[in-house]
Amino acid sequence: MRVRCDTTTAWPRLHRHFEQRGRGFDLRQAFTADRARFDAFSQEAPEIFADLSKNLIDREAEALLFELARECGVEAHRDAMFAGERINSTEGRAVKHWLLRAGGEAGEGDAVLVRQALESMLAYAGQVRADAAITDVVNIGIGGSDLGPQMAVAALETFRDPGKRFHFVSNVDGHELAGVLRGLKAGNTLFLVASKTFTTLETMTNARSARRWFEEQGGRDVARHFAALTTNVEAARDFGITSTFGFWDWVGGRYSLWSTIGLPIAIAIGAAQFQDLLRGANAMDAHFRSQPLESNLPVRLGLLDVWYRNFHGFTSRCIAPYHSALKRLPAYLQQLEMESNGKRVDAQGQPLPFATSPVLWGEPGTNGQHAYFQMLHQGTDTVPVEFIAVRQPAHALPVHHELLLANALAQAQALMQGKPDPGGHRHFPGNRPSTFFLLESLTPASLGALLALHEHRVFVSGSVWGIDSFDQWGVELGKVLAQDIAQRFTSLSLNGLDDSTAGLLRRIHPPI
Numbered sequence: 001m002r003v004r005c006d007t008t009t010a011w012p013r014l015h016r017h018f019e020q021r022g023r024g025f026d027l028r029q030a031f032t033a034d035r036a037r038f039d040a041f042s043q044e045a046p047e048i049f050a051d052l053s054k055n056l057i058d059r060e061a062e063a064l065l066f067e068l069a070r071e072c073g074v075e076a077h078r079d080a081m082f083a084g085e086r087i088n089s090t091e092g093r094a095v096k097h098w099l100l101r102a103g104g105e106a107g108e109g110d111a112v113l114v115r116q117a118l119e120s121m122l123a124y125a126g127q128v129r130a131d132a133a134i135t136d137v138v139n140i141g142i143g144g145s146d147l148g149p150q151m152a153v154a155a156l157e158t159f160r161d162p163g164k165r166f167h168f169v170s171n172v173d174g175h176e177l178a179g180v181l182r183g184l185k186a187g188n189t190l191f192l193v194a195s196k197t198f199t200t201l202e203t204m205t206n207a208r209s210a211r212r213w214f215e216e217q218g219g220r221d222v223a224r225h226f227a228a229l230t231t232n233v234e235a236a237r238d239f240g241i242t243s244t245f246g247f248w249d250w251v252g253g254r255y256s257l258w259s260t261i262g263l264p265i266a267i268a269i270g271a272a273q274f275q276d277l278l279r280g281a282n283a284m285d286a287h288f289r290s291q292p293l294e295s296n297l298p299v300r301l302g303l304l305d306v307w308y309r310n311f312h313g314f315t316s317r318c319i320a321p322y323h324s325a326l327k328r329l330p331a332y333l334q335q336l337e338m339e340s341n342g343k344r345v346d347a348q349g350q351p352l353p354f355a356t357s358p359v360l361w362g363e364p365g366t367n368g369q370h371a372y373f374q375m376l377h378q379g380t381d382t383v384p385v386e387f388i389a390v391r392q393p394a395h396a397l398p399v400h401h402e403l404l405l406a407n408a409l410a411q412a413q414a415l416m417q418g419k420p421d422p423g424g425h426r427h428f429p430g431n432r433p434s435t436f437f438l439l440e441s442l443t444p445a446s447l448g449a450l451l452a453l454h455e456h457r458v459f460v461s462g463s464v465w466g467i468d469s470f471d472q473w474g475v476e477l478g479k480v481l482a483q484d485i486a487q488r489f490t491s492l493s494l495n496g497l498d499d500s501t502a503g504l505l506r507r508i509h510p511p512i
Helices: 010-022 027-033 059-072 074-082 097-101 110-130 144-155 174-181 201-216 233-239 260-269 271-290 297-312 329-341 373-378 400-417 444-465 473-491 499-508
Strands: 042-045 048-051 136-140 165-169 189-194 226-229 316-322 359-361 385-390 434-439
Touching (some): 010 297, 027 400, 048 297, 048 444, 059 297, 059 444, 074 444, 097 110, 097 271, 097 444, 136 144, 136 201, 136 260, 144 165, 144 189, 144 260, 144 329, 174 201, 189 201, 189 260, 201 226, 201 473, 226 233, 226 260, 260 271, 271 297, 271 444, 297 444, 329 359, 329 444, 373 400, 385 400, 400 434
Parallel strands (some): 136 165, 136 189, 189 226, 316 385, 385 434
Antiparallel strands (some): 042 048, 048 434
């Protein structure tokens, strides 16, 4: 039985510390009183330097949080995951996405299957890369089958094959698919259909429409121009697809870019760079598994999230990547954290008396500065901000990168320091927290480490809260009801509907 945070002895002690020291904590005074604060609250981890010193936390609070983690059994829970135990209790599944980047040099069972699947996927990616006739690759998926690959292909744009364009279609809204197809030629396009079961409503609707467009444009060889990332080989074969790449039920969707779902990434950057992506993540896995809590970056971040959510009462966190290639990272992290930890009951199904996942949101800097930073600096809510910067640019344009980094540093500084104004309108209260992640350069290895860092951070906060971070039942009800409503466009029946839904259906479909 896992130990939930509010049943520990550290929990009330944290509350007392917050009331005595945390509620009125002032960052500016903290730096004045502790000249070693930056060193104490910053650290190196694989591929990443993290500065946590501009957060509303002191050494005593962090020490109590480490005690909380130990009482909650975070280390044992972590070790159970890496041992392949079924820690996804509501679905009775192991959680082994880490195995996908473990190297596969040795081992048996799943490790052998992982290596074989990776070799097969990378070989196919190499064939596509060598095929000059294929100029466009369209990934059709949704959720983890879209967000991860789309984010990574954009992030690693400087490593991409210049002879190919990559497109991602996820929304069942036909405007998205139609917009992509408008610029394509059937003979030059490869479609990747990513659906574990090959039944996902949005994905299969888009896939069937793509095949119909392909045939109407004169395409004849579906087997050459379509591949499937699925375990339902028979359904894919019925669709006309012979190239299929499977994965396992211990790979959750939001953790699946490391699997064959990463095929568009492998086509974009090649086998060697894809292996580097895995190696970067594996290095962070090793850090998480081996480092003591006090020097374990995912642990420190996950506990900071608990401190902010349950003691300071902060309801959201802003992600501000100061690199345009990371434009899809906020959306990726939204799913990772909010689908994992957006839970109202613990792993035993008991209602929780405390808050869980915050709302994640954000845009790349410096665009965000001209959109919502007004609220971050002078709004009534305190929102912790996470800056992600890259020291070395991947372009040779003078001045740009220095200005970009100067803005990132200045925004973090301004949030902390503030500026008084007796008139009020120009008053910046300051004391607004932020974390600063610095990568040497944006490479497959550093991206892999960054993503694994956030995976493990989410694991830690979920472990403390005593929830199952690896199921996602909350997405199911709406999907079931959507199928029922879709049938009513044909049946014209309103039986059993609430008055609001029935009224809207009449408005949308007047014959009903």
